[in-house]
Amino acid sequence: MSATRRQVLAGAASVVCLTGDLYATRSRADTPANVVQSTESEIAVSIDNATLGSEDRVARVPVALSVPTNRTIALEYFARERANESNRPGPQANTSQTIARGYLIFQPGEQQKTIEVPLPRPLQPGRSLEVELADYFIYPQHVYASRVGRVTTDDGTPTHPTPRDDLFELPPLPARGTVVFSDDLRDTDFASDSGFRLDGRPCWQSRYSHGRRHDSNQELAYYADPTLNPEAKVWGSDPSTGHRFIQAEYVENGLSDGKGGKLLLGWQKNVPFRYTAAIVTSRTLFNRITTGSYVEFDVKLSKIAGSWPALWLKRVGDGWPPEIDILEAFIKSSAYPADAVTSSIHWLGDKGHRTYGASVPLTHVEPGADIFARFNRFGCFLSERQITYYFNGKPFCAMPNLVGVGPWYMLIDVTVGGVVGQPPDASIFPARMYIASVKVIQFG
Structure with a gap:
């Protein structure tokens, strides 16, 4: 394409991403051969320059x-079109219009x-x-990029960079495994404070191994059990489907301590717990992951601002991380996107607690x-080298697997506050997570 006037995109300097300890070898197929191998890695993001002919209708x-x-x-x-600085005679000239929005997923x-x-x-003078x-939907603990490139009109020799999209496919699920654990949580005595039924058989445990509160996260909810906290429902079953649900609730008068108070x-003086949280863990039931x-959970969430549902694994023993x-799902407001989830790992590196996380738009894999x-x-x-996450298979x-081999057990919970802050409207609670099934398949 020929042109006498070009549009130039000015590139922007990158920002440094999270650093962390990386795996040292690349012997397995699930580790791409060109992934950087070092003890410390910094990944920066940059936008390169590009020029367009005056009649071009696509900027690459x-x-x-x-x-x-x-x-x-x-x-x-x-991508937004706006007037150049020198052509803005008044406040109205500063308006812009978003003409494109999209995602880039680096695997x-x-x-x-x-x-x-x-x-x-075509871009006008x-x-x-x-x-x-x-x-995209920033992971709470770090920032990868925040930069702006600009396309402007300019004279000169056009250059058209060859578009390039690296493509490394994530591994599909393995085949021919053995189901070693499966549960739909529908038994009436599916969970207890101790993690054992009255007859001594293990079941889901209704609290963390260390107790029923998580003050270090500044959470607003107490992990209740209906047997110990009569004013809390915590869990139930959908009458139409029979599916188990767990829920976080608002308790206007606060939770009783059983002693008249x-x-x-723990992190706010004389402030009572007015929210309950719900958790069930497989610590005593199944801990051989x-x-x-x-590991797979079949669940449905509720969009309740101020709630924080999670599905996760913890290593056997009381230490943390990994x-x-x-x-x-960090549901801070009713505007939370219906396809956004965050997946991450936490581990103990040379510099203490480290984490990698990614918030991925699930429409990227399933419209x-x-x-x-x-x-x-x-x-x-x-x-051995990589942890891969799956959505509907x-x-x-x-x-990277920086957390080791485990063994691990499962945790399912819905809490309130913490990184999502104070709920803007307590009247919309409870925040429920419906659970159809949980299973573990062992391969190899």
Whole structure:
């Protein structure tokens, strides 16, 4: 394509991502050969320059990582057209219009992607196009990117970079495994405080191994049990389907301590617990998850602002970290997207507690994905080098296995507050998680 006037996209410097201890070898097939191998890694994101002919209707903008990633990184972009600074005579000229929005998902081994921005018309003199690169639904503990590139009109020799999209497919689920654990949680005595039934058989445990509160997260809810806390329902069954649910509730008068007083938050003076949380763990029931295990939860969530549902694994024993988070939904407001989940790992590195996490739009793997409208299967497969996460049987996210072989047990919970903050409206509670089934398949 020929042109006498070009549009130039100015690239932006990158920002440094999370650092962490990486695995030292790459002998297995689930470790892409070009993934950086070092004890400490910094991954930066950058937008390159590009030029367009004056009649071009698509801007192709290269985005690159400083090294091939060893974990999933999800980015979002917005393209906006606006007037150039020198052509803004008044406040109204500062208005902009979003003309494109999309996602870039870097999977392990990938380093470069191309943003394609369709232009409604050729860029006119005095107008510019801004392409903002940012995290998709930012993982609470760190920031990967926040940069803006600009397309402006300029004269010169056009250059058209060749679009490049690295593609390293995540591994599919293995075949021919053995189901070593399966439960639908429908038994009336499916959970207890001790993790054992009255006849001595193990069951789900209705609390953490260390107790019924999580002050270090500044959570607002007490992990209640209906046997110990009569004012809390905590769990029940859907009368139409029979599916088990657990729930976080609002208790206006606060929870009783059984001694004439109220249970108080440990991190706020004289403030009672007015919310309950619900948790069930397989610590006493099944705690043999290890390398070669696939763990899957079939669940449906509720969009209740201020709630924090999660599906995760904890290593046997009371130490923390490590931790594997299959799903966390940080529901801060009613605007929470219906296809957003966060998957992560926590481990103990040379510099103390470390974490990798990715918030991935599930419509990237399944159009119309909705974690609130229907049941979905969330799982993870633990290999020696990599932990791969699955949505309805399709891989969507991966992290290096920096947490070891375990053994692990499962935790299912819904809490309130913490990283999602104070609920804006207590009247919309309870926040329920419906559970259709839980299973563990062992391969190899």
